[in-house]
Amino acid sequence: MNIAQQQFKHSPQQIKDRLVEHGWVLLRNEHYDVNAFSGLMSNICQKLTYDPARENVTRQSQKVDAGTQAMGLHIENGSTPMPPDIIAFFSEKSASRGSQTTLCDGHEVWQKLPDTLKQKFAEPMTISRYLPKAMWKKYVATALNIADAVQVGQQELAHFIEMIPRQRIRPAHDEGVQYDLSMPMIRHDNLKAVPAFANTLLGPSYNYEKPRFYFADGSEIQAELLEELAERCERETSEIDWQDGDVVLIDNKRFMHGRREILVPLEDRKLYICMGLGLNPAFL
Known part of the structure; x- marks a missing residue:
């Protein structure tokens, strides 16, 4: 299912209301550039966060550059201790073929999970991976505001x-x-405070080693269960066909996102991301 084109300009209150109630909002035909996009996220979030593996294009925004392959559904930075509350994408140059961003409402997924799976995922899982020296040093520097x-x-x-x-x-x-x-794996700390199957079990690891996931009893999640979860999530997934200038804001702890395969050269697509913590009550 593709997201329908929107023709009206959103007020700050409409952006906040839709983000909280519906979990995402598309801003289309509102004449954004990368600086206006960066300013929007600076205003709507209490604090901005960054991925040390990405390249900045402004002080607030970073490049999305993760190859051309399709990407499974995930919450952004969901294998880190501080995943952002809100993420936003800005399409400066949209791919003419492929590259649709996928959106999956984790609350809808949770509602349709059988009780056996709700119980299985009721306790936190352990995410385990190797981090090379350069990676952990850069992550800690970013987290502690250390310049070098x-x-x-x-x-x-x-x-x-x-x-x-x-x-x-x-x-x-x-x-x-x-x-x-x-x-x-099931979160309640999203903007609407609803239970949501929102995690990185199905997601990519483009800049990092792929993690392994273990249940509370120490058993590792099996491929068959991941395939079942992918099928369940796909049934609740819609697509955004990007247009130049589009901005999408997402409740990162309710909605998972991914990407269809990019079918054009990477230079024919320019997508940026901005991430933040806390919805700013003064955003008016």
Whole structure:
């Protein structure tokens, strides 16, 4: 199902209302450029966050550059201890073929899960992956507002791990770490405070090693269950056919997103992302 074109300009209150009630909002034909997009997210969020693996195009916005392959549904930065509450995409140059962004309402998925699966995912799962030295240093520098990742060492890493519960690290080869994070697969901390199957079980790992997911009893999730979940989520998924200048804002802890395969050269598509924490009550 494709998202229908919208012809009216949204007021700040309409943006907030739709984001909270419906979980996403498309701003089309509203003459955004990357600076206006960056300003919008600076105003709507209490604090902006960043992915250290991405390249910035403004102080607030970063490039989306993750190859051309299709991407499974996921919440942004959902394998990190601080996933953003709100994410937004701006299409400066839209692909003429493919590249549709997919949107899946995790609340609708949760409502239709059988009780056996609701019970299976009721407890947080452990996300485990190897992080090379350069990656953990850059992530900790970003999280602690340290200008130069070279200044980050074991002391800063230990401080970061202690700051946020549910994290564990073990030394690994080449000064990397084995990183374990306990994370709920069904979230209640979205803008509408509804239960939502919203996680990264089906998602990509373009800039990072693919993680492994373990249930509370220590068993690893199996491929058959992931295939079943993908089928269930696809039934609740719609697509955005991008047009130049489009902006989409998403409740990242309710809606998962992904992407259909890009069928044009990468230079024929320019998409940017901005992420933030907290809905700013003063956004009017």
